Each structure stands twice: as structure tokens, then as C-alpha cells.
Amino acid sequence: MESAGPLAADLGVRPVACGISVPGVVRRADGHVHEAPNLRWSDVALGTRLTRALDMPVVVGNDAELGALAENLRGRATGASDVVFVSADIGVGGGVIAQSASLRGGAGYLGEIGHMAVHPGGRPCYCGSTGCWETEVGEAAFCRALGLPETSSRGRVVAALRALRADDEGARRRLGDLAEWLTLGLVNVVNLFGPELVVLGDLFTELPTPVLDDVDRAVRARSLVSRALGGVRVRTSALGTDVKLLGAAEAAFEDVLDTV
Ligand SMILES: [Zn+2]
Structure with missing residues (x-):
């Protein structure tokens, strides 16, 4: 102020x-x-x-709602009428554009897709539930997959992800479980909202290309709605941290x- x-x-x-x-x-x-x-x-x-x-x-x-708006006006989702933006900035959230308007639900409380309960008996989440999607694909999950302490700085996590870029098979091995959880959640998201495309932001943009391609392919194959729509694309944000x-x-x- x-x-x-x-x-x-x-x-x-x-x-x-x-x-x-x-x-x-x-x-x-x-x-x-x-x-x-x-x-x-x-x-x-x-x-x-x-x-x-x-x-x-x-x-x-x-x-995440503002991220979806920016992607729709200036980013990967320009011209699309139905979009989901998935943020991964410590927590995981979602912004939904449906028929060219932000979907807000009652009073604006919508899109807490990071707290979809996806893993019975999974890790406790700060929201009070257990097995939330965020506990499997959030920043702490990235740290575990990369063999780093969960308290590692964002810079260290990004550096470890970038180090995997030259090693496709190593990246798939290290990040396979995380990619499977990411796919599982995105299949739910696509089946629920039926977007033309899903834009992944924040930490997800640092995932190595082969891993992202695997997720994109798997979501298209496993989502009923994606198949009906002719193939929902999963892409990363090009607008960066802004x-x-x-x-x-x-x-x-x-x-x-x-x-x-
Ligand atoms: Zn939660």
C-alpha cells in the first residue's frame, strides 16, 4: 500500500x-x-x-482464476471459449473459463481442484482432508520425486527439473509417479469441465517435454469427454511468472x- x-x-x-x-x-x-x-x-x-x-x-x-483470464486474453488459450488453467505455486488451484466467461460458483468460491480427494489413505493436507490432488502434484511432491527435502527453495526444484532435460528416460523414471497423479487429476478435470484445452502454469511449466507429452497423450486417451471433443490439449503457459x-x-x- x-x-x-x-x-x-x-x-x-x-x-x-x-x-x-x-x-x-x-x-x-x-x-x-x-x-x-x-x-x-x-x-x-x-x-x-x-x-x-x-x-x-x-x-x-x-x-488461478486470474491466470485463466490472462491465458484466455493473451496466452495459449487466446480465442478458446472453454479453458482450464491449473496453477502450481506451492498449492494447486484451478481457474475455469466456460463459454467465454469465468466460472465462479457461489460467491466466487470455485476451482479448488488441488483439493479433489484422489488418494484414499493418502497424505494429510492443510485443508483438513487427506489424499488431496495437491499432496501428489504440488511443490512438496516435486521435491520428493526429485530426491530433495520438501522444504527446498523453488530455485533448487527448478534447477533439478532442468537438469533432467538432457535425459528423457531419467526424467520419465524420476517423475513417472508424479506424471501419473497429474494425469489422473487432469482426466477428472477434463471430464468435469470439458475444456478445449488445459493450460498448466507455474512449476508444471518446468516439467521436461517428454513427461508433458506423456501426460497430454494419456489424458486424451483416458478422458471420455476428451475423446468426445476430439482430443483436449494439455499445454504449458507461455506467459511465465507474470x-x-x-x-x-x-x-x-x-x-x-x-x-x-
Ligand atoms: Zn486439501
Whole structure:
């Protein structure tokens, strides 16, 4: 909040709206953050507080929903009317575009696909359940697959993934279990939402190409809906780490245009 003024002065522009991306369960109408476990937030009136502090309209959205918006407007999913974006930034989340509109469910709480229960008797999850998809394909699962401590930095995980690029068979061996869990969850996601394509963001973009190709092929073969649609594609984001920030800016801009 303190940096908004100096930043605007540096840019030489007058900000007219603000977009915020939050990795958590967000009520879109007023930007209330119900839960953001990775930030250790619960019941934070973020939208109201920022609107007052910044004296401008503020849009607060779930990070995966904003990622889906950015991919749809500027990324891999440009021109597609039905898209699922899957984020993997510590937690795993989903943003869904259905018939060219963000699918939000009741009050904006939708897309917590990381907490699909996929593994009976699996690991406990911070959400209170066990065997959530996130426990099998989130950052900690990447660490386990790569033989790293679960507390490893993102940089170390990415470096280990990139080291596998020159060794296709080694990559398949190391990441086979994770790829199988990724496939299983994506088959569920595709069967539920019937998208034209699924865009994988964050850590998933660092998976070696042969592993991604295996997942893409397996989802097409094993999803009933994918077969009916003629083959749902699984692709990685090309917008990099800024994808959610681009989405936040687009969401804020959409609201400005709505008032013109
Ligand atoms: Zn969970």
C-alpha cells in the first residue's frame, strides 16, 4: 500500500484501478479473502481495506482464476471459449473459463481442484482432508520425486527439473509417479469441465517435454469427454511468472471499462 504512490510517480501515470492476485479462496464481489493457507490468512477484508487505503477501485481475485483470464486474453488459450488453467505455486488451484466467461460458483468460491480427494489413505493436507490432488502434484511432491527435502527453495526444484532435460528416460523414471497423479487429476478435470484445452502454469511449466507429452497423450486417451471433443490439449503457459499479475491487471481494467 505504501509503495503505490511512489511507484505511480516513477511511472508518470495516474493509476485508476488496482488488481490483486491472491492464492486463496476469494469472494470476488468485495475481495474478502476467506482462506489463503499459504499466506496464513483467514477472513481478511482485503478488498475493502485496500480500496480505502488506495482511494481507487480494487479488484481482488483468486490467482488461478486470474491466470485463466490472462491465458484466455493473451496466452495459449487466446480465442478458446472453454479453458482450464491449473496453477502450481506451492498449492494447486484451478481457474475455469466456460463459454467465454469465468466460472465462479457461489460467491466466487470455485476451482479448488488441488483439493479433489484422489488418494484414499493418502497424505494429510492443510485443508483438513487427506489424499488431496495437491499432496501428489504440488511443490512438496516435486521435491520428493526429485530426491530433495520438501522444504527446498523453488530455485533448487527448478534447477533439478532442468537438469533432467538432457535425459528423457531419467526424467520419465524420476517423475513417472508424479506424471501419473497429474494425469489422473487432469482426466477428472477434463471430464468435469470439458475444456478445449488445459493450460498448466507455474512449476508444471518446468516439467521436461517428454513427461508433458506423456501426460497430454494419456489424458486424451483416458478422458471420455476428451475423446468426445476430439482430443483436449494439455499445454504449458507461455506467459511465465507474470501470468496472474497480467490477469489481475486485466480484471481491474475490465471493471474500469464497465464504468465508461
Ligand atoms: Zn486439501
